[in-house]
Amino acid sequence: MNCIAQAANHTSAVVQFDAATLETHRRLVSRLAAGETEAMQLLYLEFAATVHGIVRRILEDPEDAREAVQDTFIKVWRQASAYRPERGEVVAWLVYIARHSAIDRARKGARRRRLHDALQKSPAETAQPPADLPETVTMHLTQLSAPQRQALELAFFSGYTQAEIARAMQTPVGNVKNHLRRGLAKLRQIVTRHD
Amino acid sequence: MTEDFNPDAFRYLLDELDAGERAAFESRLARDPAARLALADCAAAVAQFALESAPAEALAPGDQRAILTAVLSAAGATPAKRPVPATWKRFGWPLAAAALLVLNLLQFFRPPSPDAIPAPPPGLPPPTPVVRHSSPAENPASEAVADELRRLEQLRAEYANLELARNTLRADNEAMIRRRALIDKRIGRLAAMELVDPASYARGERRGLVAIARGLLTEPGIVISDPADRPPAQQPDNPAAVSPGATPPPQTPSTGQPYAWSVFDEEEARGYLNYYNLPTVPPDQSLQLWVKQAGSSTYQNVGEVTPPNANGAGSVTYPLPKGSPPPTEVLITQEPRNATPIQPTSGTAVVRGP
Numbered sequence: 001m002n003c004i005a006q007a008a009n010h011t012s013a014v015v016q017f018d019a020a021t022l023e024t025h026r027r028l029v030s031r032l033a034a035g036e037t038e039a040m041q042l043l044y045l046e047f048a049a050t051v052h053g054i055v056r057r058i059l060e061d062p063e064d065a066r067e068a069v070q071d072t073f074i075k076v077w078r079q080a081s082a083y084r085p086e087r088g089e090v091v092a093w094l095v096y097i098a099r100h101s102a103i104d105r106a107r108k109g110a111r112r113r114r115l116h117d118a119l120q121k122s123p124a125e126t127a128q129p130p131a132d133l134p135e136t137v138t139m140h141l142t143q144l145s146a147p148q149r150q151a152l153e154l155a156f157f158s159g160y161t162q163a164e165i166a167r168a169m170q171t172p173v174g175n176v177k178n179h180l181r182r183g184l185a186k187l188r189q190i191v192t193r194h195d
Numbered sequence: 196m197t198e199d200f201n202p203d204a205f206r207y208l209l210d211e212l213d214a215g216e217r218a219a220f221e222s223r224l225a226r227d228p229a230a231r232l233a234l235a236d237c238a239a240a241v242a243q244f245a246l247e248s249a250p251a252e253a254l255a256p257g258d259q260r261a262i263l264t265a266v267l268s269a270a271g272a273t274p275a276k277r278p279v280p281a282t283w284k285r286f287g288w289p290l291a292a293a294a295l296l297v298l299n300l301l302q303f304f305r306p307p308s309p310d311a312i313p314a315p316p317p318g319l320p321p322p323t324p325v326v327r328h329s330s331p332a333e334n335p336a337s338e339a340v341a342d343e344l345r346r347l348e349q350l351r352a353e354y355a356n357l358e359l360a361r362n363t364l365r366a367d368n369e370a371m372i373r374r375r376a377l378i379d380k381r382i383g384r385l386a387a388m389e390l391v392d393p394a395s396y397a398r399g400e401r402r403g404l405v406a407i408a409r410g411l412l413t414e415p416g417i418v419i420s421d422p423a424d425r426p427p428a429q430q431p432d433n434p435a436a437v438s439p440g441a442t443p444p445p446q447t448p449s450t451g452q453p454y455a456w457s458v459f460d461e462e463e464a465r466g467y468l469n470y471y472n473l474p475t476v477p478p479d480q481s482l483q484l485w486v487k488q489a490g491s492s493t494y495q496n497v498g499e500v501t502p503p504n505a506n507g508a509g510s511v512t513y514p515l516p517k518g519s520p521p522p523t524e525v526l527i528t529q530e531p532r533n534a535t536p537i538q539p540t541s542g543t544a545v546v547r548g549p
Contacts (some may be wrong), residue, residue: 044266052254073266084231089242190243191239
């Protein structure tokens with residue numbers, strides 16, 4: 001069984017996309033790996049806003065965010081052949097590349113937006129979903145407890161290690177691991193599909 | 196499906212594993228389909244969290260276009276990397292290196308073939324083949340070629356030295372020009388300062404640094420002509436261009452714009468003007484010097500400008516009543532010689548400033 005077919009039978013996926021769309025994404029990345037720049041344009045049009053949303057959450061400076069979006073798609077182009085469908089959907093792959101690009105840029109000297117904010121805010125305050133999100137979108141996040149969400153945010157958007165998260169939340173590392181594990185387990189229930 | 200997440204999967208996705216942990220995790224991924232599925236679950240869960248926490252945010256149209264252009268440009272410059280099979284990764288380079296070594300050895304030990312030497316251009320003698328492992332004594336042609344090469348190398352070195360020397364000379368010349376311009380400027384200012392105070396020098400008083408500094412500080416600066424009220428230059432071949440009854444325009448001896456250095460010595464209440472490129476005026480006309488005091492709306496005539504030399508340059512000093520502040524404006528106009536007006540005639544200003 002080839003990788004694409006394996007991925008098609010995969011049991012979990014990001015809920016925003018149906019199976020046909022996910023299959024389209026995989027085909028686009030295959031075309032990217034074959035060197036088709038047209039596929040790059042299509043993928044960019046599909047995911048530019050998504051990637052921009054992720055990097056804007058990490059980077060304060062809009063100019064930095066724009067450059068991170070650019071970095072992301074250049075990496076996507078260069079690493080297209082390294083994409084393994086059996087290890088995750090294209091959207092998840094893009095999300096991680098975007099996150100890495102933004103954190104790289106933040107570490108290179110740009111401001112880390114969450115660094116001080118996270119240390120100043122209480123866990124409950126950090127865990128509040130953004131006010132402008134539609135209710136349907138935030139529905140899944142409300143299933144996470146405040147510490148679970150804060151730990152995930154610090155890990156994903158601020159690039160903190162578990163030890164750093166423990167210091168920021170003023171809790172032992174073991175608790176942080178529990179928050180992350182339980183939070184991820186809840187999220188897994190959301191994304192799991194039974195074929 | 197796994198019951199719980201492997202913490203390493205999460206750390207792997209966030210690039211937090213060190214090299215050893217990462218290699219071990221990837222090795223497990225390669226051999227264990229369950230580990231791959233667990234990783235995919237974790238990836239989807241975290242991506243879901245990220246997408247909900249950071250909703251899509253559209254780029255401005257201009258930014259979107261610019262980024263896409265940059266990405267496509269990078270894509271055109273660097274083609275996507277094709278995956279390399281693991282077997283080739285492992286054995287490819289050693290095999291290629293071995294093949295290259297064999298080819299080099301074959302090339303080294305192979306005797307030269309006369310057919311391999313290209314035919315010379317018409318008019319040139321055929322080249323002498325170079326034979327390996329032969330001393331110059333055994334092969335005089337080889338020695339001649341070597342001599343020629345040495346001579347060429349020597350010429351190349353000499354040419355490089357000449358280039359270097361030329362560049363150095365050019366830089367020196369430019370530095371000299373800059374230095375001379377600077378000196379000219381300083382001489383002009385110092386000359387003005389000295390001439391403004393001839394009485395002091397006549398009395399044998401030495402001017403200290405304070406006086407020099409005061410002279411510098413009271414220097415109003417360069418007085419330049421105002422193109423708006425400068426009279427047009429006379430056309431020598433067309434005297435009819437001068438209207439009867441009107442003041443004849445001055446004849447400009449040079450094409451340069453008239454300007455002047457103006458210095459005022461408050462202690463002596465004496466002004467000095469060093470001017471350049473002033474026009475020559477007809478015999479019945481004169482160049483009059485006017486100054487305007489601070490707070491005054493009228494000009495005060497302070498004398499006639501000494502007729503300039505052939506280059507339109509010269510200098511003039513003028514006294515003002517004791518205690519007068521430096522004039523705020525200096526003006527030179529062309530006026531009738533024997534009927535100098537009380538105020539400057541409009542339309543005949545030659546130099547106005549500062």
